[in-house]
Amino acid sequence: MSVVERIHSLDLVREKVIAGERLDLDDGIALMECDDILALGDLADTARRLRGGSDDVYFVQNLYLNQTNICRVKCKFCAFARTERQDGAYLYSPAEIVEDALTQHEHTQFTEIHMVGGEAPDVDLSYYVDIVRGLKTALPDVHLKCFTASEIHHMTKLSGLSHEDVLRELQAAGLGSLPGGGAEIFAERVRRLIAPGKEHPDNWFHTHRAAHNLGMPTHCTLLYGHVETYEERVDHLLRLRSLQDETGGFLAFIPLAFHPENTVFERRGWTFSAGTDDLKMIAVSRLLLDNIPNIKAYWIMMGMPMASIALHFGANDVQGTVVREEIFHAAGARTETEQQIDELVRYVGEVGRTPVQRDTLYNELRRFE
Ligand code: SF4
Structure with missing residues (x-):
């Protein structure tokens, strides 16, 4: 596409955004192909404000x-x-997990466990139920956001129960919401290449729909920056938007950049996503996901300096203090594994936004004016 065509496409999308019209697949692809990253950011931030967004930034x-x-x-x-026999493999018992959480809570008073x-x-459903019940009993005021849709699907295989019944058992034990992991990218072509052993994407949707129908909110993600096309990214976002139209159960969307270190992709020459691609993903997500209120700039993945810039590209959430992150760090994330509240507040304040500490359900707990 020529430069003139790209500018023209962005103008057409801008007209739709200003008019409050819903963007479609072609609009999404045009946005992805746009290299004017500042114009994209401006448009995404405009869309955020037109849809009722304020200067508040959550963590x-x-x-x-x-x-x-x-x-x-x-x-x-x-x-x-890891496999069971590999070095570094671990499986904590419910009692060990509860003890660890209690020790950490004495130090940081967190309100959420992710x-x-x-x-x-070689575990069964009771292993998961016991973890949730143990944590809820020990820390009744802490919200439990646990287990990806893939793990829920795994529990159905272990127990022979339906997704609904597994979720019901976990909810009765104290589960509050589901994180968004396991979505990866829904395009079957890509899934076959990067995660051939993972279940069909329909199971991801089935699990989240079932959770929403039980009154349990969830989160959603997209893993980008590997072998997917722009069209496959947009298709993924539009599928999430459709489920949100149906249930309204997603609290937030989190785009996750692929980290190749220590994977087969590193050996084949893959590198980390460019900062411009991270910002583009935030902006396009905000523009397409007109019905999901919160877009997270995940600082673990992009670092806090970039996450704070992303707040001008449509993001309104910088996730949280986290304390201990292992999954992205195993794949080469160079970020800290913990942010102090003071640091989160400083970064958000320095880009002219108002830091607001929230609970998992986006109730305001503390405002830093
Ligand atoms: S992402 Fe890693 S931990 Fe999760 S299902 Fe795939 S191999 Fe297992």
């Missing part, structure tokens, strides 16, 4: 836990998973 005080890194799936982009892990073959 949550949270703790990341991984119950196990033992996984049967072997996704090619994953540097975190926990995901591998699909260990």
Whole structure:
């Protein structure tokens, strides 16, 4: 596409955004192909404000836990998973996880636990239920955001129960919401290449729809920067938008840049995504996902300086304090594994936005004027 055509396309999309019209697949591809990154950012920020966004930027005080890194799936982009016999493989018992969380809570008073892990073959559903029940009993005021849709699907295989029944059991034990992982990218062509052992994307949607129908909110993600095309990214976003139209159950969307270190992709020459691609993903997500209120700039992936710039490209959330992150760091993330609240507040304040500490459900806990 020529430069003139690209500018023309952006003008057409801008007219639709200003008029409050919904963008379609062609608009999304035109946005992805646009190299005028500042114009994209400006348009995304305009869209955010036109849809009711303010200067508030959210973060949550949270703790990341991984119950196990033992996984049967072997996704090619994953540097975190181990087989049972590999060095460094671990599977924590529910009691160990609860003890760890209690110790951490004495130090940081987090309000959310974000926990995901591998699909260990030798556990059963009660392992997961016991973790959730143990954490809820020990820390009743902490919101439990645990287990990807892939893990929920794994639990259906372990137990023979439906996705709905697994979610019901976990909800009864204290599960509050689902994280967005396991979505990767929905295009089957790409899934076959990067995650051939992972279940069909329909299961991801089925799990999230079932959670929403049980009144359990969830999050959604997209893993970009590997072998997918722009069209496949846009298609992924539009599929998320359709489910949100149906249920309204997504709290936030988090674009995740692929980290190649310690994966087969590193050996084949893949490198980290460019900062401009990260900013483009944030902007296009904001523009296309007109019904998902929060777009996260995930500082673990892009670093806090870039995450703060992303706040001018449509993002309104910088995730949280995190405390301990293993999955992206196994794949080469150079960021810290923890942010202090003071630092989050400073970065957000320095780009002219108002830091607001939230709980998982986006209730305001503290405002830093
Ligand atoms: S991404 Fe998840 S499912 Fe895939 S290998 Fe890693 S831990 Fe297992």
